[in-house]
Amino acid sequence: MNPTVILLSIGNELLQGSTVNTNASFLSRELFNSGFEVISQTVCADSHEAIRFRLGEAVRRADVVILTGGLGPTPDDVTREGVAAYFNVPLVFSEAQYRQMRKVYKRFGKRIPALVRREAFYPENAKPLINRYGIALGFSVEFQKKLIIALPGVPAELQNMYFDVVSPLLKRKFPDRKKNYRLIAKMVGISEPEVMKKLGKDFFSVPFDFGIYPMPGEVAIRIAADKARIFKGIEKKIRCRLKDWIYDWEEIPLCVTIGRLMVRKKQTLAVAESCTGGALAFQITRYPGASRFFKGGMVAYHRSVKEKIGVSRKILESFGEVSEKVALALAQQVRLRMEASYGIGITGIAGPEGGSPKKPVGLVYIALALPDGKAKAWKHVFWGNREQVQAKATVKALEYLWRKIR
Amino acid sequence: MNPTVILLSIGNELLQGSTVNTNASFLSRELFNSGFEVISQTVCADSHEAIRFRLGEAVRRADVVILTGGLGPTPDDVTREGVAAYFNVPLVFSEAQYRQMRKVYKRFGKRIPALVRREAFYPENAKPLINRYGIALGFSVEFQKKLIIALPGVPAELQNMYFDVVSPLLKRKFPDRKKNYRLIAKMVGISEPEVMKKLGKDFFSVPFDFGIYPMPGEVAIRIAADKARIFKGIEKKIRCRLKDWIYDWEEIPLCVTIGRLMVRKKQTLAVAESCTGGALAFQITRYPGASRFFKGGMVAYHRSVKEKIGVSRKILESFGEVSEKVALALAQQVRLRMEASYGIGITGIAGPEGGSPKKPVGLVYIALALPDGKAKAWKHVFWGNREQVQAKATVKALEYLWRKIR
Numbered sequence: 001m002n003p004t005v006i007l008l009s010i011g012n013e014l015l016q017g018s019t020v021n022t023n024a025s026f027l028s029r030e031l032f033n034s035g036f037e038v039i040s041q042t043v044c045a046d047s048h049e050a051i052r053f054r055l056g057e058a059v060r061r062a063d064v065v066i067l068t069g070g071l072g073p074t075p076d077d078v079t080r081e082g083v084a085a086y087f088n089v090p091l092v093f094s095e096a097q098y099r100q101m102r103k104v105y106k107r108f109g110k111r112i113p114a115l116v117r118r119e120a121f122y123p124e125n126a127k128p129l130i131n132r133y134g135i136a137l138g139f140s141v142e143f144q145k146k147l148i149i150a151l152p153g154v155p156a157e158l159q160n161m162y163f164d165v166v167s168p169l170l171k172r173k174f175p176d177r178k179k180n181y182r183l184i185a186k187m188v189g190i191s192e193p194e195v196m197k198k199l200g201k202d203f204f205s206v207p208f209d210f211g212i213y214p215m216p217g218e219v220a221i222r223i224a225a226d227k228a229r230i231f232k233g234i235e236k237k238i239r240c241r242l243k244d245w246i247y248d249w250e251e252i253p254l255c256v257t258i259g260r261l262m263v264r265k266k267q268t269l270a271v272a273e274s275c276t277g278g279a280l281a282f283q284i285t286r287y288p289g290a291s292r293f294f295k296g297g298m299v300a301y302h303r304s305v306k307e308k309i310g311v312s313r314k315i316l317e318s319f320g321e322v323s324e325k326v327a328l329a330l331a332q333q334v335r336l337r338m339e340a341s342y343g344i345g346i347t348g349i350a351g352p353e354g355g356s357p358k359k360p361v362g363l364v365y366i367a368l369a370l371p372d373g374k375a376k377a378w379k380h381v382f383w384g385n386r387e388q389v390q391a392k393a394t395v396k397a398l399e400y401l402w403r404k405i406r
Numbered sequence: 407m408n409p410t411v412i413l414l415s416i417g418n419e420l421l422q423g424s425t426v427n428t429n430a431s432f433l434s435r436e437l438f439n440s441g442f443e444v445i446s447q448t449v450c451a452d453s454h455e456a457i458r459f460r461l462g463e464a465v466r467r468a469d470v471v472i473l474t475g476g477l478g479p480t481p482d483d484v485t486r487e488g489v490a491a492y493f494n495v496p497l498v499f500s501e502a503q504y505r506q507m508r509k510v511y512k513r514f515g516k517r518i519p520a521l522v523r524r525e526a527f528y529p530e531n532a533k534p535l536i537n538r539y540g541i542a543l544g545f546s547v548e549f550q551k552k553l554i555i556a557l558p559g560v561p562a563e564l565q566n567m568y569f570d571v572v573s574p575l576l577k578r579k580f581p582d583r584k585k586n587y588r589l590i591a592k593m594v595g596i597s598e599p600e601v602m603k604k605l606g607k608d609f610f611s612v613p614f615d616f617g618i619y620p621m622p623g624e625v626a627i628r629i630a631a632d633k634a635r636i637f638k639g640i641e642k643k644i645r646c647r648l649k650d651w652i653y654d655w656e657e658i659p660l661c662v663t664i665g666r667l668m669v670r671k672k673q674t675l676a677v678a679e680s681c682t683g684g685a686l687a688f689q690i691t692r693y694p695g696a697s698r699f700f701k702g703g704m705v706a707y708h709r710s711v712k713e714k715i716g717v718s719r720k721i722l723e724s725f726g727e728v729s730e731k732v733a734l735a736l737a738q739q740v741r742l743r744m745e746a747s748y749g750i751g752i753t754g755i756a757g758p759e760g761g762s763p764k765k766p767v768g769l770v771y772i773a774l775a776l777p778d779g780k781a782k783a784w785k786h787v788f789w790g791n792r793e794q795v796q797a798k799a800t801v802k803a804l805e806y807l808w809r810k811i812r
Contacts, residue, residue: 013619015444017435018626021427024449029423038421039456043430043447046617050445073599074618075610113599154620156790193519196480204481211452212480213419214560220424270711277691278684281705285683288758288792296711299687299703301696305676305744338711352694384562386694 003174005031006058007041010070010079014043023068023158035177051082059146069153071136073115084123091121094128097137133160147173181231183223185238187245188399195219198241206230217395247402254398255284261405262293270338272298272330275348280394295338309333322347324377327365335369343369344397350389364393368400409580411437412464413447416476416485420449429474429564441583457488465552475559477542479521485556490529497527500534503543539566553579587637589629591644593651594805601625604647612636623801653808660804661690667811668699676744678704678736681754686800701744715739728753730783733771741775749775750803756795770799774806
């Protein structure tokens with residue numbers, strides 16, 4: 001049995017829905033990958049009592065408790081006080097973190113506000129974990145063979161501190177984690193029930209952990225098994241039954257797979273999008289290294305802009321802005337103008353307005369212009385709200401590109 | 407005391423960090439706004455035992471328990487079974503949901519896969535909540551004056567079902583919710599400690615709920631008070647002390663505020679971005695109605711694309727791609743070419759690669775071209791990783807535009 005972890009996220013902003021708990025997903029992913037088992041994530045209020053209660057419960061049930069958030073400067077930040085109250089110890093001051101604060105403020109030519117001094121305090125029985133990426137000090141407490149860690153809630157600070165200090169600390173304290181055989185297969189262009197059907201009933205005749213996760217336009221499956229023989233058998237079946245849809249065996253987004261392929265083949269990409277409004281270009285440029293294959297994009301939102309980039313008025317008038325011809329023209333024009341190997345064109349109706357019986361909300365044409373000058377287009381009617389239509393159209397366009405270049 | 411709610415999100419994908427728990431933030435926000443108090447959010451594993459344990463705990467502590475997820479077709483979906491086991495009742499079949507399933511599959515010309523039939527079952531002591539937006543049935547159980555609700559985990563389905571059936575059900579069952587006076591102020595261009603300093607110590611001399619939430623480039627404060635007199639006083643202080651930074655008094659993004667202003671003034675916008683790679687255009691087009699003021703965008707990622715849209719080779723060679731002159735040229739050229747009132751230009755180094763001692767990662771120039779043909783540029787060095795630099799540059803550009811048009 002691998003060491004167990006409970007995550008406690010502190011903050012009324014989470015309970016009131018102002019913030020999405022991305023810290024819990026980041027930590028869970030990293031911990032899972034390192035052979036820890038996260039058995040629960042709990043969000044609790046900015047209050048001493050709530051923190052004490054939840055911490056007590058968590059310490060009884062798990063080997064490791066990681067608290068996040070509530071270490072800021074304002075009066076609603078009470079994680080330090082909550083943990084100190086649980087252990088009945090006073091708070092003490094970290095000179096080292098205070099020096100780090102001074103450095104940060106100096107960079108911006110400012111002095112440390114009085115309020116911010118609070119962020120250098122930690123419970124007396126803890127070890128300070130210096131935050132070199134921000135202001136708020138973290139800390140860890142070892143207690144009855146358990147480990148309690150508190151980290152600031154700002155995602156970038158939390159992530160950097162996790163890699164720098166928390167992960168080494170966890171691995172030192174829990175060296176005997178059982179080896180798990182793990183596999184992830186990321187797929188595009190196939191639905192959850194279709195994956196299950198392709199895998200078949202015999203797939204589940206041996207014992208192992210199985211998870212399947214749908215995302216817009218994508219599906220991932222995750223397998224964990226503790227016996228090599230069983231694992232090899234499962235892996236072979238997946239490889240054989242789902243090979244047409246698997247774009248990667250790593251936890252990476254489709255854009256990164258595409259980027260790696262294009263760089264290897266010395267190909268480049270340009271995109272012209274209407275209803276996705278920049279979502280496709282942004283998906284591609286979110287990840288480092290996009291400049292090695294991505295030339296640029298056009299957001300041809302308004303009709304006049306479509307004309308400007310070379311979609312003829314005749315086409316726009318005869319077929320309408322949302323048509324196969326316009327998608328094809330967008331793909332071909334952007335490929336030529338930006339001198340790229342491939343061009344993608346997208347035009348459609350993301351909604352909620354602008355639909356008609358003949359051209360409903362969700363109607364999207366996607367075109368791909370190829371290095372030889374030819375182009376192909378596909379018609380889709382995506383189901384969902386504006387956000388989903390934009391997301392699905394983006395993934396589908398990337399899928400067509402991937403199928404061409406893989 | 408308002409009725410209390412505990413949210414239980416079911417799913418190994420959450421515990422393993424494959425999925426971010428946006429359902430919890432959606433429900434928390436809606437419930438908070440309707441006068442319910444979410445006292446805890448918990449994520450638990452896809453297992454009967456975990457669900458029974460957490461459900462038991464939640465029913466003891468809160469008036470309402472909402473379970474999300476684990477209602478899908480695959481063997482890891484066991485929320486139905488977990489709830490039935492807690493109440494020791496069998497599962498029964500909903501013909502109404504099965505008819506809805508048939509409709510959805512018919513739309514795509516397919517028959518219902520055998521696996522999917524499971525999704526029409528619910529615990530015998532529950533009332534079925536028909537899901538008109540997807541496949542999986544929801545349900546509700548009334549038990550010892552408590553209300554237990556289970557909803558599918560697909561965000562769009564959950565959200566639609568919340569508005570259609572859950573919200574009316576909750577309001578009927580708990581009519582006596584205490585009126586809360588609430589206020590939100592959304593600010594841009596000011597940091598969390600600066601907001602606290604502007605508010606001053608006397609601000610906190612009366613009792614009320616206060617929360618302050620930093621996002622990249624933005625800060626929101628949320629106030630709740632139960633006495634009208636106290637609330638009015640607080641509101642006046644905020645209005646007076648923070649008026650230079652408040653862009654809205656509603657829970658809306660800066661882009662929507664800008665859109666409303668531009669539509670009212672009959673102005674239009676075009677953007678040319680390099681290091682933000684489409685993030686600015688996508689921010690603007692994410693929200694319905696963008697077509698009323700947004701003409702389009704250019705993602706001038708590669709140097710050759712910058713030249714194509716009219717940044718002269720001389721400027722690129724003398725000053726470099728990341729320079730004030732290039733930002734100005736991008737803003738002015740895109741404004742002219744797309745015939746917009748305003749043009750925004752962004753060029754910078756998002757990282758992690760591409761930095762140098764003279765031009766470090768995080769260096770970003772932002773320019774704004776005005777209706778009179780003039781343009782202005784600003785230099786920033788943003789702190790953080792690629793994602794943060796892109797996000798901060800996007801918000802800062804929108805801030806400059808907002809200050810000009812408000």
